[in-house]
Amino acid sequence: MxxxxxxxxxxxxxxxxxxxxxxVYKSFSDRLPLEGAKEVLDFGCGMGTVAxxxxxxxxxxxxxxxxxxxxWLKACRKTLRDFPDVSFINDRAALENDCFDIIYCHFVLHDIQESELEEAIPDLVRALKCGGVLVFREPLKEIQKLVTIKRLLSENGLILKDSRITDVPLMGNSLESVYMKAEPAD
Ligand SMILES: C[S@@+](CC[C@H](N)C(=O)[O-])C[C@H]1O[C@@H](n2cnc3c(N)ncnc32)[C@H](O)[C@@H]1O
Structure with a gap:
């Protein structure tokens, strides 16, 4: 619901x-490792601020x-009206396996209940290519949610590559972390 x-x-x-x-939004986007990326997912895009x-x-x-x-998707379409080649979807079950080079979640995961995170994070990892990167930024004050998010990412095979704390207007100190999906061992 x-x-x-x-x-x-x-x-x-x-x-x-x-x-x-x-x-807030450009500075986060500027740090995404987009060079050479073919498929990128903005999970919880809202009105398209980062997109x-x-x-x-x-x-x-x-x-x-x-x-x-x-x-929010309607507002996002409006923000992105000058960009022709964008897909808009409302159901993560529609995501194909191993198809995104980068998935980012900007102030989204802390809004999702723990029981749903248990399903949402495996779905996102499933949709990420091997060697692909998942980046999130969430408020530091949501410490319990952050513990759950980090546990689920690690249990689902993602490896922490980088982390930083940024002070975000209206949101306060926030944790930004970059995770990578490892290539399968030979
Ligand atoms: C705080 S807003 C952030 C929006 C945008 N990422 C930004 O930074 O401006 C959280 C967004 O996550 C979306 N959201 C919440 N739960 C979601 C879920 N389970 N799946 C997809 N989107 C979700 C909300 O509808 C909302 O647009």
């Missing part, structure tokens, strides 16, 4: 995008924006 956002929340997020676009900057950097790759909310 999920609830759709109020239109006022979408309006306030659009204001935050205008005010903090470069400082907007990712698309400016993606040269020959394709972006898929996934959100459980139709209302």
């Amino acid at each position: 999920h609830t759709e956002p109020a239109y006022s929340e979408i309006f306030l997020t659009r204001c935050a995008f205008v005010i903090y676009g470069k400082k 907007y900057y990712t698309l400016k950097r993606l040269e020959s790759g394709r972006l898929t924006c996934l959100d459980i909310s139709e209302r």
